[in-house]
Amino acid sequence: MEIDPFIFRLSIFILSIFIGYYVVWSVTPSLHTPLMSVTNAISSVIIVGAIIAGLAGDTNTVFNTSSLFGFLAISLAAINIFGGFLVTQRMLAMYKKKKKDKK
Amino acid sequence: MISANLSAIFYLISGVLFILALRGLSSPETSRQGNFFGILGMIIAISVTFLSIGNFSSGFIYVLIFLLFGGSIGAFIAYRIPMTAMPELVAGFHSLVGLAAVFVAISAFLNPEAFNLGSKGNIKLGSLIEMSIGAAVGAITFSGSIIAFLKLQGIMSGSPITFKGQHPLNALILISIIVLIYLLCSIQSSNLFWILLAISFLIGFLLIIPIGGADMPVVISMLNSYSGWAAAGIGFTLENTALIITGALVGSSGAILSYIMCKGMNRSFFNVILGGFGATDQNSSSKSQEQRPVKSGNADDAAFLMKNASSVIIVPGYGMAVAQAQHALREMVDTLKKNDIKVSYAIHPVAGRMPGHMNVLLAEANVPYDEVFELEEINNDFANADVAFVIGANDVTNPVAKTDPQSPIYGMPVLDVEKCKSVLFVKRSLSPGYAGIDNDLFYKENTLMLFADAKKMTEDITKNL
Numbered sequence: 001m002e003i004d005p006f007i008f009r010l011s012i013f014i015l016s017i018f019i020g021y022y023v024v025w026s027v028t029p030s031l032h033t034p035l036m037s038v039t040n041a042i043s044s045v046i047i048v049g050a051i052i053a054g055l056a057g058d059t060n061t062v063f064n065t066s067s068l069f070g071f072l073a074i075s076l077a078a079i080n081i082f083g084g085f086l087v088t089q090r091m092l093a094m095y096k097k098k099k100k101d102k103k
Numbered sequence: 104m105i106s107a108n109l110s111a112i113f114y115l116i117s118g119v120l121f122i123l124a125l126r127g128l129s130s131p132e133t134s135r136q137g138n139f140f141g142i143l144g145m146i147i148a149i150s151v152t153f154l155s156i157g158n159f160s161s162g163f164i165y166v167l168i169f170l171l172f173g174g175s176i177g178a179f180i181a182y183r184i185p186m187t188a189m190p191e192l193v194a195g196f197h198s199l200v201g202l203a204a205v206f207v208a209i210s211a212f213l214n215p216e217a218f219n220l221g222s223k224g225n226i227k228l229g230s231l232i233e234m235s236i237g238a239a240v241g242a243i244t245f246s247g248s249i250i251a252f253l254k255l256q257g258i259m260s261g262s263p264i265t266f267k268g269q270h271p272l273n274a275l276i277l278i279s280i281i282v283l284i285y286l287l288c289s290i291q292s293s294n295l296f297w298i299l300l301a302i303s304f305l306i307g308f309l310l311i312i313p314i315g316g317a318d319m320p321v322v323i324s325m326l327n328s329y330s331g332w333a334a335a336g337i338g339f340t341l342e343n344t345a346l347i348i349t350g351a352l353v354g355s356s357g358a359i360l361s362y363i364m365c366k367g368m369n370r371s372f373f374n375v376i377l378g379g380f381g382a383t384d385q386n387s388s389s390k391s392q393e394q395r396p397v398k399s400g401n402a403d404d405a406a407f408l409m410k411n412a413s414s415v416i417i418v419p420g421y422g423m424a425v426a427q428a429q430h431a432l433r434e435m436v437d438t439l440k441k442n443d444i445k446v447s448y449a450i451h452p453v454a455g456r457m458p459g460h461m462n463v464l465l466a467e468a469n470v471p472y473d474e475v476f477e478l479e480e481i482n483n484d485f486a487n488a489d490v491a492f493v494i495g496a497n498d499v500t501n502p503v504a505k506t507d508p509q510s511p512i513y514g515m516p517v518l519d520v521e522k523c524k525s526v527l528f529v530k531r532s533l534s535p536g537y538a539g540i541d542n543d544l545f546y547k548e549n550t551l552m553l554f555a556d557a558k559k560m561t562e563d564i565t566k567n568l
Contacts, residue, residue, distance in 0.1 A: 006229055009339060009347055016351030019122055024356040027128045029452065029477050030466075032360060032459030033189055034138075035128050036327055039353040040196040042121045042141055043334045046203050047170075048114075048152045049218075049341045053210035054169070055162045056217030062162045066214035071169045073206035076199045078173025079180070081145055084196060086181035088138050091189075091463055095131040098471035 034091045041084025047077035110155040111344060113147055118348030120144030125352060131472055148345045186467040187424045190323060190456040194252040197326045201244030201307075204333040205300065208238035211340060212296055218341060224291050230340050231291070235284045237336025238296075239303040244329040246307030251322050254311075255456060261316025269313060270377065276306045314375065317421075317498075319456045320364040321375045328357025360458050367452030367478075369504075369515040397533065397545050399552040402563030405527050408551070410568060412489030414445040416481065418518055419461050420454045422495020422530070426557035429468040432494060435565045436470070442568070447484070448475040449518050451499035482519050491523040493544075494557050497530070501542045510540060526550040529560050 027035050053070025063071075120140045127137015153163075184192050211218045211234055212226070220230040253259035280302060287295040314322050335350025365372050409415055417436070423429060436446045448470065454461045465475055485491060493500055500520040503510045520526055521544055528550055544550055553560050 005342070006339075009342065009344070012344060013335060013339070013347050013351050016118075016122075016348045017355050020125070020352040020355035021359065023122060023125045023352070024359045027125065028130060029363075030450075030459060030462035030472055030475060031128045031131065031134060032363075033193075033457060033463045034134065035125070035356065035459070036193050036323065036360070036457065037189075037196070038124060038128070038138060038141055039327060039331070039356050040193060040200065042124060042145070042349050043200050043330050043353045044203065045117070045121070045145060045148050045345050045349050046200065046207060046334050046337055048148055048343055048346060049207040049211070049337055050203060051149070051152045051166055052156065052218060052341065053207060053214070054166050055156050056210075056214050062165060064214070066210045066217070067162070069206040069210040069213070071165060073203040073210070074166060074169040075173035075176075076203040076206070078170045079177035080196050080199050080203070081177065082174040083177030083181045083192075085138060085142050085145070086178055087184065087189075087192065088141075089135070090181060091186070091466070092131070092134045092138060094186075094463070094466040094469075095134070095472050096466070096469065097131075098473050 031092075031095075034088050037084050037091065038088045041081055041088065044077040044080035044084065047074060047081065050074040050077055105151070105154045105157075107155070110151045113151040114343055114345035115348075117144035117148040117151075117345045120147070121345070121349050121352060125356065144345075186463055187427060189463060190319060190460060191252055191255045193457060194248050194255055194323055194326065197323070197330050198245050198248035198252060200330040201241045201246075201248060201326075201333055204241030204330075204337050205238050205245060207337050208234050208241065208340070209296075209300075212238075212293070220340065226291065228288055231288050232284065233336050233339040235287055235296070235299060237333050237340060238300060239280055239284070240329055240336060241333035242300050242303035243307035243310070244326055244333055246304045247311045247322075247329070248307075248326050250308055250311040251319060251326060254316060255319060261319075263315040264312040269309070273306065273309055276302055276309070280306065310376070313377070316456070317453075318368075318375050320453050320458055320460075321361050321368075321372070323457045324357050324360035324364055325376075326357070328354050328361060331355070331357055364453055364458060367516065369512070395546045397552050398550065399554055401553070402555075402560060403567050404551060405553055405560075406564045406567035408525055408527065409439060409444065409490050409492070409564070410442060412444055412524075414447075414484075414488045415439060415490045415492055416485060416488045416520075416523065417446065417448045418491060418493045418496050418500060418520060419448065419450070419465070420494065420496025420499065421456060421460075422497075422557055424455055424460065424464055424495070426495065428494060428558035428561050429464045429470075431558050431561040431565070433465075433468040433470055435561050435568070438565050438568045446474065447481060449478070449481045449485075450475060451478055451496065451518055452516075454496055454499060478516060478518060485519040486522040489524045491520045491526045492529070493520060493526065494529045494561070497542055498540070500544055501540065503540060503543050506543075512540060520544060521547055521549075524549060527553055529553045529555065529557050531556065 050073035124141030127133045283299045331353025338346030504515045
């Protein structure tokens with residue numbers, strides 16, 4: 001008897017929770033704000049679903065209710081992707097070590 | 104057009120890159136590289152999606168238009184946002200992830216063929232369950248984050264909004280969400296789907312309104328976690344590995360952050376979520392509010408004290424963010440350092456309105472991160488320091504948490520500021536902090552209160568040094 005592919009996805013999911021658990025505990029507390037903004041950005045990989053939805057219409061009807069929701073989701077996720085990664089980058093660029101030549 | 108297997112492998116790669124992105128944050132040196140991995144993972148995921156659909160017809164142009172439209176708004180916000188507004192920004196971004204999840208779920212519900220989920224009115228049972236969970240969690244994330252955003256932005260009052268029967272009502276709604284998902288799966292009526300979404304929006308709203316301003320670090324972390332679970336739910340529907348991995352990562356990340364924040368306040372997660380903190384405690388604190396003498400001083404006194412110190416510890420809090428005093432503070436510290444005074448910063452886990460809020464502000468003001476310490480790292484140093492400079496923090500320095508079992512904040516880890524030889528406390532007035540309790544530190548022999556705006560006071564001290 002074959003195993004339902006759902007079980008495989010569930011395995012990936014459960015193992016990823018554990019990976020997340022250990023990886024996030026190793027994040028230094030001073031970078032918790034960038035952690036939140038970058039998790040924001042990567043969770044917007046949901047754009048993948050939005051693109052599929054947007055392109056689902058046939059050539060004659062690009063816009064139907066379903067694809068319209070897809071297009072809107074693309075914009076929302078894109079705000080997050082660009083905004084999230086860029087603001088993270090901006091924050092991380094500010095974290096500097098003490099300059100040795102100072103004093 | 105590339106095969107389903109190949110694209111699945113690419114999604115796996117982008118999932119791994121996202122793990123590396125979070126791994127990079129274990130130290131500031133590797134963090135920038137980590138962010139790059141994250142961007143790379145996103146580019147791979149998006150490109151593979153285009154390639155696997157292989158439909159470069161007119162719809163493709165619209166995808167690009169909407170993508171660039173959203174992207175330029177995002178980029179604009181990212182460059183313009185002041186660092187003090189980071190909590191609002193993150194709350195706002197959470198709401199977008201939630202809404203995007205809802206939209207994708209709606210889209211999949213209306214046109215299941217496009218996602219290989221069966222046909223309309225006859226969606227595969229497993230997919231329908233995953234989809235409705237993703238949509239419900241997404242909707243809760245959306246409306247909850249909107250409330251958090253409004254509270255942080257100050258458009259909505261930060262004080263908890265409670266009413267009679269709140270908890271039973273919430274419980275009732277949560278139960279009806281489960282019942283609706285069950286009914287939806289058995290009769291597949293689109294009306295039920297819309298009702299499910301509507302009450303999920305409602306419960307998100309109701310869950311966050313009773314939670315007060317200073318509990319926002321927990322709320323933001325919790326919504327971060329929800330946005331992850333919503334993404335994972337949609338990931339199961341779309342059978343997409345990248346989305347499942349990311350959802351799990353973000354979900355556990357947010358959960359860990361909420362746990363750290365709750366521990367920083369010595370409160371259980373449920374205690375925070377049920378809300379109303381502060382509102383109930385005000386009665387008990389007001390009765391003990393007899394007038395006690397405080398010593399107050401001016402910038403001149405403070406400058407004199409610090410000039411004669413050999414080590415100073417700075418304790419920043421939310422008030423520093425409100426007054427935008429981080430740059431003025433760093434200038435003051437520069438002057439102190441020129442006089443060979445050792446300066447370090449002590450950060451309480453729940454200082455500010457989100458995890459790591461103070462660290463970002465100090466980094467913005469060019470404070471080197473190796474001068475900034477966490478509570479456990481620095482707490483023993485207070486006894487050896489000459490001056491503690493408390494700027495915009497309050498409850499996290501209150502010694503009552505260690506001494507008075509009756510106090511609502513009893514047991515909360517606090518910074519041992521009172522052990523310093525002298526304490527300078529910058530505050531606008533004597534009013535109690537968020538928790539509604541008097542801070543014993545104000546009345547200590549060795550405390551000098553500096554009643555002024557944090558930024559102005561720091562600037563004045565610098566002039567007097």
